[in-house]
Amino acid sequence: MTSISAKQKLTSTQRIIMNKFDSPKAAVDKLIQTVGKNIIMAAPLGAGKANHILNEIYLRAKNDPSINFTLLTALTLQVPKAKSFIEKQFMGPFLQRVFKNYPNLTFENDRLNQSLPDNVKIIEFYYKAGQFKDNAYGQQNYLSSNYTHVARDVFNRGVNVICQQVCHGSIDDEAVLSLSCNPDISIDLVNLLKANGREFVTIGQTNQDLPFMYGESIVPLNFFDILVDNRELDYAVFAPPKMAIPDVDYMIGLHASSLIKDNGEIQIGIGSLGDALVYGLGLRQENNDLYRKVLKELEIDRLSFPVIEQCGETEEFNIGLFASTEMLVDSFASLYQKGILKKKVYDSVILQRLLNEGEISEEFDESIFDVLQQHKAISQKLSIEDVEFLKEYGIIRSGINFQEGRLITQDNQILSNDIHELDRNLVIGERLRNGAVAHGGFFLGPRSFYDFLKDLPVEERKLFRMRKISQINQLYGHEEIDRLQRVNGRFINTCMKVSLNGQACSDALEDYNQISGVGGQYNFVAMAHELPDARSVLQLRSFRTNAEGKLESNIVFNYANCTIPRHLRDIVITEYGIADLRSKTDEEVASALIQIADSRFQAMLISQAKKANKLPNNFQLDKRFTNNYPQRYLPVLKAFKSQGLFKPFPLGHDFTQEELEIGKGLKKLKALQSNKIKFYQFLLSAIFSTGKKSKYQSHLKRMNLDNPQNSKEKVYQKLLLKALG
Template structure:
């Protein structure tokens, strides 16, 4: 008989998922509207079992509401399939796939099951009519509201069990780990509905691959009606491997890093642009001479003065604080390199005092970590404590880590071991004793990064799991409503958030930007959704509210489409994610456009300056034609050389001038999920994809492939083995089955020869 225990304080813990599904249906009935977390936090065992039950029992009405249903990449050709076979097995064999998502992608979802998402895996559903029709467009901060409007009565998500739990000392707890983003606020609403008599079921599925994240992410076991403790092994976490960072992306990351301010706040998203930003930020901190020299090579301050007025080139002394809906592996890299180290605090008086001191230009390396006389004075000025400390003041100062726990107030004097002084904070002798002996070693409760959810490569998950308790306590996974807006929240008031988020730089990506300053990030002009708005609008709008904050939208200036280079800076577009009245800073590989508070003619000129020079004349002519630029407008010479060769030459100059072991801008700055052979083959296939993108290109490249005299023995044996092309390719059996297969093989040989030749010439 399936095992059910009561080991989790009132909530039944099941080891058999079918028994749990029985109890779920008994609790809420057969009309089930289930919410699953965004990304990796979905309770896979539970939702797959529920989906399979609904396939069999057509009387069940199952509606699944979620976001970012992740699946392994699907090869688009036989060559891709050969190339990815080993990688996909290595990367995803231990990840349990989502049955409902496979049905959505294949168009085989039965009528009694409905799936709707508010954020799609990027470009994964452009041709999927079902997903496009069932998409909900919603700001991240509005999702809880929209889930309630959809009639949600069940949630199911992965949780981490407490590794230090002792049944005899306290009730068991779980951590929402990767996904407290919506659940923390949704739990409040579902508990209210349950109290009003609505049948509600909250399900926790334990996954021991999740790190136990502390603070706001910790919940009680009895916050759930049902708990699944499935037999081992638990599903591996879906990993998003780090992709190669191109030279163009490195340039964007460099420009973005120059906009960061010491003692500031950082938000970044997933992807190679975020990786590039983090890499350049580390370069700024630890190879500052090299970093500054590159700024000189590209004439950064001469061409883009905002880099000096908004940011800086110097290393970070105080360090940065992270406040991002998504905690990426980049934040861990910044923690490990001593950059993400400015803590913020939950106590409003303490945080406001630190903010005030920093705003006054106080420069002390440990200002935000340790007590000081300046901090005492600021707390007095705020009215948080009296000049002459009372017993309540002493208790308060100990609670926030200003005074040592052993300090006592006796007869109006502060006493600690052999030290004794008046409790008057203005008395010179007392101030000397305070500074010498009475201050605690460190302020209490400091958080260096707030995040709503996390997703990244395997190395990122392992880094979180292997952190010490003290290291992990510097990260607070919390509600997205707390992070993505300034409104009061139970985890912190607007005043507290404003004090924490000084000099904020909200770094996000866009697909296209109009010369008027509108940004296209989530959809196409025909209405199809590429991904979703997520929290981008929230952060852009917040940047316009917070003093000293800036919104930075990053994008590559061009893209390749059907064998043609096209501009991502366009004159206008029929869909916009961020309207032009919220325009701020835009970055391409060609520079920085600061558009805040500027007149339209200034905005058009600034954005055209960072466009690829192949498209600048047309953009200028369009702007002149409608009167947005003067008829006599001429682009300055400093911005007319926006070609890939220009920045690539600057990168080569930098590497030539420094005798470093590695390039300043490597393709994989941190981790790489691919083997060296996979990287070589991947480069060849990338070349082949570009060469055959158009019909003419396909014909010409195919002819070259058939005329190629290369023999298999001339190609790397490991590359042939990876692609399962061992042996004589003229052989009638084995991998060769048709003219198409032989053509693909010859194309592969051509691509390898071509890219090997390029490597040798480089």
């Protein structure tokens, strides 16, 4: 790499903002002047990318072959594109409203088209699901890495620039910056670069649309060497809209909700499966009798699934849950608002241990000094370190100071530092402070989630503490506090396939097509086996419809791609039930998985397992599990839907009422297109139908089809009216 000159070299203790710029162009000029034309850049996944800077660098490299630009990142997000005429009519106004002025990354279209210039390389460790399926460039430039190893792998590839989007704020009247949604890799990577004496430059762009977050997102101004700071460049943070929860996901979420224990810790992934779980937990908390009735009628019980009795609960939450999750998904906001995500943890080993053991509580009295002294957390005669510790956690008031072996109150009273002589009423606080209900590595979600975070009072927002990923996804280096905080851990993730030996595939297909990425899944699964009362839960739909329109089982005899190995098998959930695979033999594992497979594939799976000697020849499937068809649970859900339960968007959405109804009609049209005969019958019926136009005038106007200008638009108007009717 091109080295920074001795004059420009920055030490780890003397980093200052080299320059603050109004434009990305001027900032990139300075960057190239500083590091040269060999730029190996790391940028955060998801919403933390500084798009204007990245676009400027890519433009330079595209126009100047002497610049070598490598970008190491993940989860590159673009505003979706409509393809057909009807999609454009529907999505155009919606996308403009939801994504506003979000600037797409200019390299992404070239990458998707496999037309990047030779001097540019984009390497990612996690793709948006399916984005690069059958794309040669994407398949060849995927970096398979556990999330906790990404900083190491990026470092090993010679990174010399870190680029990130940040926001302004202040703490105690001191100006600071917040890495907001992405301290995950940045903090670990900076620490690694400094520890190895690597020369590097940090370049950032401020964007006040980001929520100002605390914890390890807070960095001093001198964290960045180059900063683009211009309010005219602020843009809407990428906000993927909420998706509807299908019935199959509701079933999976209900099963999972029965495994979450009060006074526990939870990790949830993104998407409708996570939302379905959160909905189930909300129902369990707010209407427990109805929740239990739902479980009973769906036969989600301890008889069929003993693991519910062994490690689950179905009662309301009293103490509540704590979240430690790589991705702080928006559904955690719902858990917080419903009084489920309310268990606070503290980054003090002694305090957390005493809380766990019931020796102290968050609300305390004067005796807390004696308890802490007995457990050697403080001395009888308080030192300055003792006083700072007690102030940090609110045990004594923040205005108390230590001077020459005495305590000084805000009104200048001088008090003894001996806890047996101290007038504790003059110094004691009201309750523990600086706790957190959630630790998150990064976040991404709909606009409502960002607004939720921004609207929280500061003290509540601090309850959602952002951390570097090495503190979230593994126990190493901070194991003692993690074991105390992560009591009854439930690490809930999704996968694509599970084979009958218990191994799971979550990120790539059997033909090695990379679909998404490993991310932190392996880390959390492994962690569940290291914590004594934790469980790993992998969720998947029992079957899928393939490209040829045929059904195929997602529980298979064998699969050539493995994300989670068989020796880390634990709990697997489909819409038909829960398979507890921990500590089980191969026969027991195969049997448990077949029990939650779709019944259309059970005979085949049993035959394959018998042939491989994994099931005895006389094996018979328990009759309780021989009716695994959607028709078993759909009528039950339908009955509860009539009572207002299991709505498509229970946690909110970004659509207008007309858009919801139009979307339902468009789904009907799309489903019909898989059968040409049925589609043409529907089309003919639509063309010759009359009426309904006045009833759906607002819908037609929303689609700009209220006054069709040509025969094509007239046909689409007829089709839409028919689909809406």
